Amino acid sequence: MDKSVMPWPFSDHVHWYHTTMRSVSKTTDMLYAYNKVMPGFTTRLTIDEVELLKQQKGIVSVQEEQVYQLHTTRSPEFLGLERNDLILPESTSGVDVIVGVLDTGVWPKSKSLDDTGFGPIPSRWKGKCETGTDFNKSSCNRKLIGARSPDDGHGTHCASTAVGSAVTDASEGSDLSQSLHTHTL
Structure with a gap:
């Protein structure tokens, strides 16, 4: 216009x-x-x-919406980067790290939030898991250490990107040894 x-x-x-x-x-x-x-x-x-x-006065142009298709979920390969699986398994850089995600909630049953192989919750964690909308505090585990709502799944997406566990046929690239605290806004 x-x-x-x-x-x-x-x-x-x-x-x-x-x-x-x-x-x-x-x-x-x-x-x-x-x-x-x-x-x-x-x-x-x-x-x-x-x-x-x-034909209306003030109209500069009319543009039709363009829908784009995702080209890849594997950015390193798409960008031609070489993979080195030997570095991260030996690294302890993410051990005992707590990552906070402020978003719309998480779905605790997501495979990327599975706590298999995790040790105890870091002792410096002073938060708690809360019962909330469609969310029971018993849904928390040693990986998902604080949360209260699974409203729309966007928080699950963001949290999984930051600290999600490996899931078969899913995009990789996160530090898998970190614990997660989420808070629904």
């Missing part, structure tokens, strides 16, 4: 975007409004509505 042509009756850009969108479709909703780097909005329109929108 070219903000320099926004008509004077509009007090802000969002109202102008909404009115422009409604001029071509009475049934769609604005998904997002942008005003910083690239002024504009996101919505879902039919092909005919897109053609009508292109």
Whole structure:
């Protein structure tokens, strides 16, 4: 959108975007409004509505959403890096490290949070595992030492990236000897 042509009756850009969108479709909703780097909005329109929108004053361009497919889950191989399995098994750099993840929760049954082979919880850990939304404190173990909610799985993804245990056919690259504390915001 070219903000320099926004008509004077509009007090802000969002109202102008909404009115422009409604001029071509009475049934769609604005998904997002942008005003910083690239002024504009996101919505879902039919092909005919897109053609009508292109004719509206202030429209600079209309771009169709692009859906991209994941090319790899194995970045080192994709980047042509050589693997050296001899270094990390001998390393103790992550032993007794507690990693805190602030996110939407974890799913304790995830294989990457299995505590097989783990020693006791580090003695300096002063936190606790809490009962929360769809989460019983008995779900914690020697790897997942503090948590309270499995809301949407994004926390599981982030936590597994940071300290997840090896899982067959999964992406590798984390230090597997660390304990995890998560806190749901």
